[in-house]
Amino acid sequence: MMTSDGPGWKRMVVLFVLVVVYLCVGAAIFSHIEGDPEIERRLQLEAFLKNFIGYGNLAPRTYPGKVALVVYALIGIPITLIMLNYLGQLLTRLSTRVNKCRLCSTKPLVNKVLNMVLIVMLGLTILFILPASAFSYFEDWTVLEALYYCFVTLSTIGFGDYIAAMSENSLGTRGLEDVYRVVTYVWILFGLAYLSLLINYISNVFIKKAEEMERLTKEKLEAEVSRLQQELSKTGKSVYKTAANVKSSVKGKVWEAPSNGIDQETGSVTLLRIAQLDES
Structure with missing residues (x-):
């Protein structure tokens, strides 16, 4: 209500x-x-977003295409590795020639460091700084984004969040875009070879340092073992000499157990007693 x-x-x-x-x-x-x-x-929607980012934007969708990709990759990957190895050898020869330059002839160590800095700076300039500047201009990226793309691509991390020569860029015409793609692929090949060379050099430096540390540790260990052997030898000679003195001092004596283990005067327990042998 x-x-x-x-x-x-x-x-x-x-x-x-x-x-x-x-x-x-x-x-x-x-x-x-x-x-x-x-x-x-x-x-x-999740599948679309998952396939939208990454190098999988160019991927076979049919089963014959996937089978053909496997066969093609099994042949192409070894050939590519052989070519990268050859490029690495060429870059190694070039770096060896640069390393022989005498920028500071009075100090060999300083000269070696300067040559190595020169090699690294040339590689970074040719394969990172200049390409990053070009990508920043053509792809409308920031400099940091372009440098990030260069490192991720050449280090084979390849997230695929940035892809050069795939989307619209400032070139405009189709012919220039094709040239741009070819130059990008060539840059990737030489960049992979250079970065592989740099990583191998750093690895060799660490390996040499580890081998040197192992050698020094082995030498110290051998010296310590030799010192201990000498000390044991001296100790053994001392023990033998002491044993000989004891033997000569107890000659003519016999070790025998006491009749009762307790000294009546002092109340102490006697474990052993030396008795003088009667000499005839």
Whole structure:
């Protein structure tokens, strides 16, 4: 019954419960009708986002294409590795020639450090700084983004969040874009060879340091073992000499157990007693 003050609390509670039940029933109905299609749409969206970023943007979709890719890769990867090895050898010869330069003839160590700095700076300039500047201009990237792309690509990390020569750029014409792609691929090949050379050089430095530490440790260990052997030899001679003196001092004596193990005067326990032999 309505009053002048409005509905009572009991009726309000009943209406509130009724609304909540109605909403729950509606949620269950729509979840039953739209639940599976919504899950399917979410899965499709996740699959699209997963395939949208990365080097997988150019990937075979058919089963014959995938089989052909496996066969093609099994032949192409060894050939590419052989070519990269050959490029690495050429770069090694070039770095050896640069390393023979006499920038500081008076100090060989300083000259070696300067030559190595020169090799690293030339490589970084040719394969990182200049390409990053070009990518920043043609791809409309920032300098940091271009440097990030250069390192990720040449280190074979390859996240694929930045891809050069694949999307629209500032070149405009198709012919220039093709030349741009070819130059990019050549840069990748030489960059892989250079970075492999640099990593091998750093690895060799660490290996040489480890071998030197192992050699020094071995020499110290051998010296310590030799010292211990000399000490043991001296100790053995001393023991032999002491034993000979003891033997000569107890000559003519015999070791025998006491009749009773307790000294009557002092009350102490006697373990052994030396008796003088009667000499005839």
